[in-house]
Amino acid sequence: MKFTDELRQKADPIYEAIFGHPFVRGIAGGSLSGEQLAHYVRQDFQYLTVFCQVYGLAISKSTRREDIEFFNEQIRFILDSENHPHRNFAAVSGHSMKELEQAATLTPTARNYTRHMLYAAHSGTLGELLCALYPCPLTYWEIGLRLKEEVRPDDSHPFREWIEFYADPVVGDICREFASRIDRLAADAGAAERARMEDHYLTSCRMEYMFWSMAYDLEGWPV
Numbered sequence: 001m002k003f004t005d006e007l008r009q010k011a012d013p014i015y016e017a018i019f020g021h022p023f024v025r026g027i028a029g030g031s032l033s034g035e036q037l038a039h040y041v042r043q044d045f046q047y048l049t050v051f052c053q054v055y056g057l058a059i060s061k062s063t064r065r066e067d068i069e070f071f072n073e074q075i076r077f078i079l080d081s082e083n084h085p086h087r088n089f090a091a092v093s094g095h096s097m098k099e100l101e102q103a104a105t106l107t108p109t110a111r112n113y114t115r116h117m118l119y120a121a122h123s124g125t126l127g128e129l130l131c132a133l134y135p136c137p138l139t140y141w142e143i144g145l146r147l148k149e150e151v152r153p154d155d156s157h158p159f160r161e162w163i164e165f166y167a168d169p170v171v172g173d174i175c176r177e178f179a180s181r182i183d184r185l186a187a188d189a190g191a192a193e194r195a196r197m198e199d200h201y202l203t204s205c206r207m208e209y210m211f212w213s214m215a216y217d218l219e220g221w222p223v
């Protein structure tokens, strides 16, 4: 079995918990409050800034031109395209993007997730770094596919744009680009590195679940 298939299998209970998470159910049912949506976008905007920074670190660890090209394209994808799903949530929330893009203190969960990615990037190999990032496109691609199939959103669905953005084959292609790189790097890695790759991957899956909870519960710092 491919290394990435093993990872997906080990994380299956976490993926199922994500598909059943009340925020994800709220996207399906169009039943999220303006504050929950705004909290998500505010934090996700900051999260995506760090994602771009981590791609920069991935470039610094790359020796193959095709890897540098892929990471460079992904920075452009985040900057040019991932604002579409944010605009969908912002419009339904009744807040402007200008307002939600303002510098915001990272919540405990967003801080934990972004520091986890930065730690993997600074301390690890390219394979370890990619395993910390991979659950990000993969969980969203699978959420998009499931919701599209389940809801079959039409023009009247408030989150049609969000669902169709993540169910788009472009996101599936990004996942396949990740998987082929991770499988190649895992084949050349020793047992200790492969264990770190798995640990980073599972941690990011858990952090994806917690990111939804952070938004749903309007998490902040207690003091």
Ligand SMILES: Cc1ncc(C[n+]2csc(CCO)c2C)c(N)n1
Residues within 6 Å of the ligand: 044, 047, 048, 051, 074, 077, 078, 082, 135, 136, 137, 140, 171, 174, 208, 211
């Ligand atoms: C918390 C959180 N997790 C995943 C995504 C989705 N996402 C982020 S970057 C990217 C493309 C990777 O090159 C995708 C699909 C998000 N927006 N926020």
